Amino acid sequence: MIIFAKILSAVFALIVLSRSIVDxxxxxxxxxxxxxxxxxxxxxxxxxxxxxxxxxxINLFGGNRTGLGTVFGMGLVFVMFIAYRxxxxxxxxxxxxxxxxxxxxxxxxxxxxxxxxxxNKR
Numbered sequence: 187m188i189i190f191a192k193i194l195s196a197v198f199a200l201i202v203l204s205r206s207i208v209d210x211x212x213x214x215x216x217x218x219x220x221x222x223x224x225x226x227x228x229x230x231x232x233x234x235x236x237x238x239x240x241x242x243x244i245n246l247f248g249g250n251r252t253g254l255g256t257v258f259g260m261g262l263v264f265v266m267f268i269a270y271r272x273x274x275x276x277x278x279x280x281x282x283x284x285x286x287x288x289x290x291x292x293x294x295x296x297x298x299x300x301x302x303x304x305x306n307k308r
Contacts, residue, residue, distance in 0.1 A: 188237075191263070195234035198267045199227040205274065214278065223270060230263055 206223045209215035233239055 192234050195231050195263045198263055199231045202227045202270050
């Protein structure tokens with residue numbers, strides 16, 4: 187089960203990292219959000235591959251429980267992946283709506299400012 191969790195987190199991390207980098211190159215995502223998702227997924231992958239880091243963090247903050255359940259960890263990875271996908275889709279929709287609104291506004295502005303043609307009568 188632990189091997190499956192490591193593979194799952196690595197696969198999701200690779201997908202998210204590659205999509206974030208491609209979206210940044212295509213100017214679909216800002217540098218700040220790209221860095222945020224890279225850091226989050228590197229942290230998730232590090233925790234999946236080195237679960238003792240969670241125990242150390244809990245002990246550092248004065249807790250006496252050690253570790254997270256593998257099922258809980260896999261659920262967290264899945265939830266983070268879904269959150270990323272929702273963020274990407276919402277961001278794309280927002281940009282598309284903004285572009286569409288600009289195009290409609292420019293079209294209306296052109297229609298208002300269009301000079302009226304008059305026929306020259308001789």
